[in-house]
Amino acid sequence: MSRRRLGQLEAEVLAVLAEADDYVSTSELCTRLAGDPAYTTINTILFRLHDKNMVERVQRGRAFVYRLVVDESEVAAERMFSHLRVASNPSSVLNQFVSGLNPEEADALRAVLDRHRESP
Template sequence: MTRRPLGQLEAEVLAALAAADGPVSTAELRSRLAGAPAYTTVNTILFRLHDKRLVTRVRAGRHYLYRLAVDEARLVADRMHSHLRFASDPAGVLSQFVRTLSPQEETTLREILAEQPGDHG
Protein backbone atom coordinates (compact mmCIF):
# COMPACT_ATOMS: atom_id res chain seq x y z
CA MET A 1 0.00 0.00 0.00
CA THR A 2 1.32 3.42 -0.97
CA ARG A 3 1.12 6.10 1.68
CA ARG A 4 -0.34 9.45 0.72
CA PRO A 5 0.95 12.69 2.21
CA LEU A 6 -1.32 13.90 5.01
CA GLY A 7 -2.23 17.00 3.02
CA GLN A 8 -3.46 14.80 0.17
CA LEU A 9 -5.46 12.59 2.53
CA GLU A 10 -6.96 15.68 4.17
CA ALA A 11 -8.02 16.90 0.73
CA GLU A 12 -9.54 13.50 -0.10
CA VAL A 13 -11.44 13.45 3.20
CA LEU A 14 -12.76 16.97 2.55
CA ALA A 15 -13.85 15.97 -0.96
CA ALA A 16 -15.61 12.86 0.37
CA LEU A 17 -17.40 14.94 2.99
CA ALA A 18 -18.43 17.45 0.32
CA ALA A 19 -19.92 14.63 -1.75
CA ALA A 20 -21.83 13.13 1.21
CA ASP A 21 -25.56 13.70 1.48
CA GLY A 22 -25.29 14.37 5.22
CA PRO A 23 -23.11 13.74 8.26
CA VAL A 24 -20.99 10.59 8.06
CA SER A 25 -19.12 8.45 10.55
CA THR A 26 -15.42 7.69 10.37
CA ALA A 27 -16.20 4.16 9.18
CA GLU A 28 -18.55 5.42 6.43
CA LEU A 29 -16.00 7.99 5.32
CA ARG A 30 -13.21 5.41 5.31
CA SER A 31 -15.23 3.24 2.91
CA ARG A 32 -15.46 6.19 0.48
CA LEU A 33 -11.69 6.71 0.33
CA ALA A 34 -9.42 4.97 -2.14
CA GLY A 35 -6.73 2.65 -0.83
CA ALA A 36 -8.52 1.73 2.43
CA PRO A 37 -6.59 3.96 4.84
CA ALA A 38 -6.59 2.77 8.45
CA TYR A 39 -9.59 3.74 10.57
CA THR A 40 -7.26 5.44 13.07
CA THR A 41 -5.64 7.45 10.27
CA VAL A 42 -9.01 8.71 9.01
CA ASN A 43 -10.07 9.48 12.57
CA THR A 44 -6.87 11.45 13.17
CA ILE A 45 -7.43 13.43 9.96
CA LEU A 46 -11.01 14.19 11.03
CA PHE A 47 -9.84 15.41 14.45
CA ARG A 48 -7.26 17.66 12.77
CA LEU A 49 -9.83 19.03 10.33
CA HIS A 50 -12.18 19.68 13.25
CA ASP A 51 -9.42 21.55 15.09
CA LYS A 52 -8.91 23.64 11.93
CA ARG A 53 -12.68 24.30 11.87
CA LEU A 54 -13.02 22.77 8.43
CA VAL A 55 -15.50 20.14 9.64
CA THR A 56 -18.18 20.02 12.31
CA ARG A 57 -19.12 16.98 14.31
CA VAL A 58 -22.04 15.77 16.38
CA ARG A 59 -22.04 12.92 18.84
CA ALA A 60 -23.98 9.83 17.77
CA GLY A 61 -23.73 7.29 20.56
CA ARG A 62 -20.06 6.53 21.17
CA HIS A 63 -18.94 8.01 17.86
CA TYR A 64 -19.05 11.28 15.98
CA LEU A 65 -20.69 12.12 12.68
CA TYR A 66 -18.80 14.64 10.55
CA ARG A 67 -19.94 17.27 8.03
CA LEU A 68 -18.00 19.76 5.90
CA ALA A 69 -18.10 23.21 7.55
CA VAL A 70 -16.68 25.26 4.68
CA ASP A 71 -17.32 25.78 0.99
CA GLU A 72 -15.09 23.19 -0.73
CA ALA A 73 -14.64 25.27 -3.89
CA ARG A 74 -13.49 28.30 -1.88
CA LEU A 75 -11.14 26.16 0.24
CA VAL A 76 -9.45 24.55 -2.77
CA ALA A 77 -9.26 27.85 -4.66
CA ASP A 78 -7.62 29.51 -1.65
CA ARG A 79 -5.04 26.71 -1.46
CA MET A 80 -4.30 26.97 -5.17
CA HIS A 81 -3.93 30.74 -4.91
CA SER A 82 -1.66 30.41 -1.88
CA HIS A 83 0.65 28.03 -3.73
CA LEU A 84 0.67 30.27 -6.78
CA ARG A 85 1.45 33.36 -4.71
CA PHE A 86 4.64 31.78 -3.35
CA ALA A 87 5.86 30.36 -6.67
CA SER A 88 8.98 31.95 -8.13
CA ASP A 89 7.45 31.58 -11.62
CA PRO A 90 3.65 31.96 -11.36
CA ALA A 91 3.24 32.06 -15.16
CA GLY A 92 5.14 28.79 -15.45
CA VAL A 93 2.98 27.21 -12.77
CA LEU A 94 -0.21 28.32 -14.51
CA SER A 95 1.10 27.08 -17.85
CA GLN A 96 1.94 23.68 -16.38
CA PHE A 97 -1.45 23.52 -14.66
CA VAL A 98 -3.34 24.29 -17.90
CA ARG A 99 -1.32 21.67 -19.83
CA THR A 100 -2.45 19.00 -17.36
CA LEU A 101 -6.18 19.76 -17.62
CA SER A 102 -8.51 17.20 -19.15
CA PRO A 103 -10.47 18.34 -22.21
CA GLN A 104 -13.59 18.79 -20.04
CA GLU A 105 -11.65 20.80 -17.43
CA GLU A 106 -10.17 22.96 -20.19
CA THR A 107 -13.65 23.61 -21.62
CA THR A 108 -14.95 24.52 -18.16
CA LEU A 109 -12.03 26.88 -17.57
CA ARG A 110 -12.59 28.58 -20.93
CA GLU A 111 -16.29 29.04 -20.11
CA ILE A 112 -15.48 30.52 -16.70
CA LEU A 113 -12.91 32.91 -18.19
CA ALA A 114 -15.36 33.98 -20.88
CA GLU A 115 -17.89 34.92 -18.16
CA GLN A 116 -15.39 37.12 -16.29
CA PRO A 117 -15.10 40.83 -16.97
CA GLY A 118 -11.89 42.00 -18.58
CA ASP A 119 -9.80 40.84 -21.52
CA HIS A 120 -8.59 37.22 -21.17
CA GLY A 121 -7.25 36.84 -24.66
Protein backbone atom coordinates in the same frame (compact mmCIF):
# COMPACT_ATOMS: atom_id res chain seq x y z
CA MET B 1 0.49 -0.30 -2.03
CA SER B 2 1.56 3.29 -2.69
CA ARG B 3 1.06 5.85 0.04
CA ARG B 4 -0.84 9.06 -0.49
CA ARG B 5 0.48 12.35 0.74
CA LEU B 6 -1.48 13.60 3.74
CA GLY B 7 -2.71 16.64 1.79
CA GLN B 8 -4.11 14.36 -0.89
CA LEU B 9 -5.89 12.19 1.67
CA GLU B 10 -7.28 15.30 3.37
CA ALA B 11 -8.63 16.44 0.00
CA GLU B 12 -10.22 13.03 -0.54
CA VAL B 13 -11.86 13.19 2.89
CA LEU B 14 -13.21 16.65 2.07
CA ALA B 15 -14.58 15.36 -1.24
CA VAL B 16 -16.40 12.46 0.45
CA LEU B 17 -17.84 14.81 3.06
CA ALA B 18 -18.96 17.23 0.32
CA GLU B 19 -20.88 14.43 -1.40
CA ALA B 20 -22.53 13.20 1.80
CA ASP B 21 -26.12 14.14 2.58
CA ASP B 22 -25.71 13.73 6.32
CA TYR B 23 -23.09 13.39 9.01
CA VAL B 24 -20.48 10.69 8.36
CA SER B 25 -18.56 8.63 10.89
CA THR B 26 -14.86 7.87 10.70
CA SER B 27 -15.54 4.23 9.91
CA GLU B 28 -17.97 5.21 7.11
CA LEU B 29 -15.31 7.48 5.65
CA CYS B 30 -12.77 4.66 5.76
CA THR B 31 -15.07 2.46 3.67
CA ARG B 32 -15.80 5.24 1.16
CA LEU B 33 -12.13 6.06 0.57
CA ALA B 34 -9.96 4.06 -1.81
CA GLY B 35 -6.95 2.17 -0.56
CA ASP B 36 -8.24 1.06 2.84
CA PRO B 37 -6.84 3.96 4.91
CA ALA B 38 -6.21 3.44 8.61
CA TYR B 39 -9.02 4.48 10.95
CA THR B 40 -6.58 6.44 13.11
CA THR B 41 -5.26 8.37 10.11
CA ILE B 42 -8.76 9.39 9.02
CA ASN B 43 -9.66 10.28 12.60
CA THR B 44 -6.57 12.51 12.84
CA ILE B 45 -7.51 14.25 9.59
CA LEU B 46 -11.05 14.82 10.87
CA PHE B 47 -9.75 16.29 14.14
CA ARG B 48 -7.48 18.66 12.19
CA LEU B 49 -10.32 19.68 9.86
CA HIS B 50 -12.46 20.33 12.93
CA ASP B 51 -9.70 22.49 14.44
CA LYS B 52 -9.62 24.45 11.15
CA ASN B 53 -13.41 24.97 11.39
CA MET B 54 -13.93 23.14 8.11
CA VAL B 55 -16.11 20.39 9.57
CA GLU B 56 -18.47 20.21 12.47
CA ARG B 57 -18.91 17.17 14.63
CA VAL B 58 -21.62 15.85 16.87
CA GLN B 59 -21.58 12.85 19.11
CA ARG B 60 -23.69 9.86 18.15
CA GLY B 61 -23.45 7.15 20.73
CA ARG B 62 -19.81 6.78 21.65
CA ALA B 63 -18.42 8.15 18.38
CA PHE B 64 -18.31 11.48 16.61
CA VAL B 65 -19.86 12.04 13.19
CA TYR B 66 -18.78 14.84 10.86
CA ARG B 67 -20.11 17.06 8.11
CA LEU B 68 -18.52 19.69 5.92
CA VAL B 69 -19.36 23.30 6.85
CA VAL B 70 -17.33 25.08 4.17
CA ASP B 71 -17.72 25.15 0.40
CA GLU B 72 -15.40 22.55 -1.12
CA SER B 73 -14.66 24.80 -4.11
CA GLU B 74 -13.49 27.57 -1.76
CA VAL B 75 -11.15 25.14 -0.02
CA ALA B 76 -9.66 23.96 -3.32
CA ALA B 77 -9.31 27.52 -4.62
CA GLU B 78 -7.58 28.66 -1.44
CA ARG B 79 -5.07 25.82 -1.78
CA MET B 80 -4.36 26.87 -5.35
CA PHE B 81 -3.93 30.51 -4.25
CA SER B 82 -1.56 29.51 -1.47
CA HIS B 83 0.66 27.63 -3.93
CA LEU B 84 0.69 30.58 -6.32
CA ARG B 85 1.56 33.02 -3.53
CA VAL B 86 4.73 31.15 -2.58
CA ALA B 87 5.86 30.25 -6.11
CA SER B 88 8.87 32.13 -7.43
CA ASN B 89 7.29 31.99 -10.90
CA PRO B 90 3.46 31.92 -10.64
CA SER B 91 3.12 32.09 -14.42
CA SER B 92 5.05 28.84 -14.76
CA VAL B 93 2.84 27.20 -12.13
CA LEU B 94 -0.27 28.28 -14.01
CA ASN B 95 1.23 27.01 -17.27
CA GLN B 96 1.89 23.60 -15.68
CA PHE B 97 -1.64 23.54 -14.30
CA VAL B 98 -3.27 24.40 -17.61
CA SER B 99 -1.14 21.93 -19.57
CA GLY B 100 -2.39 19.16 -17.27
CA LEU B 101 -6.09 19.87 -17.90
CA ASN B 102 -8.16 17.49 -20.00
CA PRO B 103 -10.25 19.06 -22.82
CA GLU B 104 -13.42 19.33 -20.70
CA GLU B 105 -11.55 21.00 -17.85
CA ALA B 106 -9.87 23.40 -20.29
CA ASP B 107 -13.26 24.32 -21.78
CA ALA B 108 -14.67 24.93 -18.30
CA LEU B 109 -11.69 27.16 -17.43
CA ARG B 110 -12.14 29.13 -20.68
CA ALA B 111 -15.83 29.64 -19.89
CA VAL B 112 -15.04 30.92 -16.39
CA LEU B 113 -12.35 33.28 -17.70
CA ASP B 114 -14.72 34.56 -20.41
CA ARG B 115 -17.43 35.25 -17.81
CA HIS B 116 -14.96 37.16 -15.64
CA ARG B 117 -13.66 39.11 -18.63
CA GLU B 118 -17.21 40.19 -19.56
CA SER B 119 -18.33 41.23 -16.06
CA PRO B 120 -17.18 44.62 -14.76
